[in-house]
Amino acid sequence: MSTLILGGGVTGLAAAWHLQQRGETVEVWEAGASVGGWMKTLPWEGGHFETGPQGVLWQKGTAVDRLFSAIDLPFRAPGTGARWVGKGGRLIPVPASPPALLLSPLLSLGAKLRMMGEPFIPVRGAEPEEGLSAFIARRLGKGVATELLPAMVAGVLAAPADILSVDAIPKLRHWEASGSLVNGIRKGGVSHMVVPTGGMGQLPIRLAARLATVRPGLRAEGLEPLPGSRWRVRGGGEVREADRVVLALPAYEAAALLGTVAPQSAGALGAIPYTSVDLWHSRHTPLPALKDSFGFLIHPPEGRGYLGSLVPSWMDPQSAPEGLMQLRSFIGGAFGKPADLEAWEGIFARLRSWIPTLGEAVAFRHERAERAIPRPELGHRARVKAALEGLPPGLDWLSNARFGPGVRDILEGLEGWR
Ligand SMILES: Cc1cc2nc3c(=O)[nH]c(=O)nc-3n(C[C@H](O)[C@H](O)[C@H](O)COP(=O)(O)OP(=O)(O)OC[C@H]3O[C@@H](n4cnc5c(N)ncnc54)[C@H](O)[C@@H]3O)c2cc1C
Known part of the structure; x- marks a missing residue:
């Protein structure tokens, strides 16, 4: 053959x-x-x-x-670096464990209580196809669907969760099929982000x-x-x-x-449809809180086209010269790109609005990823x-x-x- x-x-x-x-x-x-x-x-x-x-x-x-x-x-497994969601004008830590989520200001109390009921929500058949937000609202509650999901989905697909199919993230239905998301995740075990050497x-x-x-x-x-x-x-x-x-x-x-x-x-x-996204890479003097972190995502309505920034030099120290921290900021996607995010000055202003202590970039570069991500x-x-x-x-x-x-x-x- x-x-x-x-x-x-x-x-x-x-x-x-x-x-x-x-x-x-x-x-x-x-x-x-x-x-x-x-x-x-x-x-x-x-x-x-x-x-x-x-x-x-x-x-x-x-x-x-x-x-x-x-x-x-x-490959290198950097571990679980700190990560945040930008919401209400500040960066809120994403809890590393489900119990810690109960104490986190990321979700309202009502959303947390509803989320805890997930294992008891009946499994639904695969048909008809459900929307992604509707699926999360059904299983974890409307609070999670509106308060947490949008940033997570923007970080993966650069698109609003409420226009997407649940099939955008096939693992979700797979986990539900084992009784509940909690059960599916527990059975599947935890994956770690790794980067090949080089x-x-x-x-x-x-x-x-x-x-x-x-x-x-x-x-x-x-x-x-x-x-x-x-x-x-x-x-x-x-x-x-x-x-x-x-x-x-x-x-x-x-x-x-x-x-x-x-x-x-x-x-x-x-x-x-496919989504295009702008990527801005920048190098800065390291900030103690940020340099050993995965990065942060912004709750989309607040981001106004700025989706968040990762810290590649934490995942892959070879990416930046010694003594510098490298960021990678995601702009636009299916959310559209306002005029102030066309140039580095605007991107930096947005970065600074979330991390006021971030110093000027010693170097930056822009890459456009045209029709890069299926929607x-x-x-x-x-x-x-x-x-x-x-x-x-x-x-x-x-x-x-x-x-x-x-x-x-x-x-x-x-x-x-x-
Ligand atoms: C900005 C960005 C960040 C991402 N971050 C992550 C991440 O952190 N983790 C993760 O798991 N995934 C991530 N992804 C997703 C991941 O990169 C993709 O799912 C994956 O790379 C897609 O690979 P592919 O081979 O299907 O498609 P492509 O990479 O698009 O490859 C298709 C290839 O086909 C070639 N081609 C096109 N037309 C023809 C033709 N007529 N004849 C011959 N060749 C042709 C193209 O040149 C191209 O090389 C990210 C994607 C993007 C764009």
């Missing part, structure tokens, strides 16, 4: 790795000059910065652990090094069916025939290729179903829009994929 995988992001490379492990012949085409898609670590004077994921959720005995071990990927970009680089044929700089431009469910792919002046073609691509890229050969799939994939709005389940059902034999589509937003979701999804 020969498979041509289109897309050399982490999804395409990990899929190729699984197929190669099963003895299949695999080739990967990647449109960009190098592999990794959003998962790239780029040099920045005396350190580096991430274009996409800052870390990956790891746990012993899980898909992430199995892949990291199989490809001998060394940055996230080391994961695709190392995966690609283990694969027989990876072709960076080759963009697929056309798909053509052949007899016997085989496929011909054209791009960059090359032509390849394969028993199977896997589109490991963002939904809109897959839709463009599937246009004439699978119109139903193309229509459904083309209807999946699984209500109706996402039907769109993914229609897309997969509309694919002719010999074609498949893999993506975080199918498996879930994080690298962990993708790697878990791929273990169950055939």
Whole structure:
């Protein structure tokens, strides 16, 4: 069986790795000059910065652990750094344990009491598809859905929780299916954020090094069916025939290729919206309270387009030169970007409004992540179903829009994929 995988992001490379492990012949085409898609670590004077994921959720005995071990990927587990939610004009610590949450000012008393009843809420069937906020309100109460969820979701998907499907975070339904979220989380165990040594970009680089044929700089431009469910792919002046073609691509890229050969799939994939986000990386004199922390998220209505900031130099000390603290601030997303957040002065003013003692940046840089994050709005389940059902034999589509937003979701999804 020969498979041509289109897309050399982490999804395409990990899929190729699984197929190669099963003895299949695999080739990967990647449109960009190098592999990794959003998962790239780029040099920045005396350190580096991430274009996409800052870390990956790891746990012993899980898909992430199995892949990291199989490809001998060394990584660093920084532990549980302090984190905050910005609300009511100040940063409120996120409690490290559920009992501590009961004492925290993050939630109102009514919200806390209602939340404690979660284990006794009956499990609901998967259909019809529920909204994300509605799901959280049903299980944990309206207080959690309105007071805590929006910041958490903005931090992962850069979008308002109330327009999203519960399928935006597939783990939620998975946990509920085991009786309750509390039970599901307890059974699943706690994952830790880890970063490969040298940055996230080391994961695709190392995966690609283990694969027989990876072709960076080759963009697929056309798909053509052949007899016997085989496929011909054209791009960059090359032509390849394969028993199977896997589109490991963002939904809109897959839709463009599937246009004439699978119109139903193309229509459904083309209807999946994506969110763009602005990332500002900055270096400062370390602040004791912040330098050993994960970072903070802002309750979206208060953030007015400023979603929060992480501290990459805590997760990955190699990212910043000795003696400096590196921040990464998230701007805009589906919340829109006000004019004052177009330039560094505005970003810094917002940072200072939450951390008044933060000193001027000694260096900063801006990256725009265009159509970077899928936005699984209500109706996402039907769109993914229609897309997969509309694919002719010999074609498949893999993506975080199918498996879930994080690298962990993708790697878990791929273990169950055939
Ligand atoms: C800013 C940001 C922060 C994130 N933070 C985290 C985090 O901290 N933790 C976490 O777990 N996840 C995080 N994520 C999510 C995670 O990065 C993604 O889920 C994951 O990288 C998606 O990988 P992918 O391979 O599916 O897609 P992509 O990375 O988009 O890869 C698709 C690849 O296909 C290529 N391509 C496109 N068209 C063609 C074509 N016609 N022919 C050939 N190749 C083509 C593209 O060049 C690209 O390399 C973050 C994402 C972003 C954007």
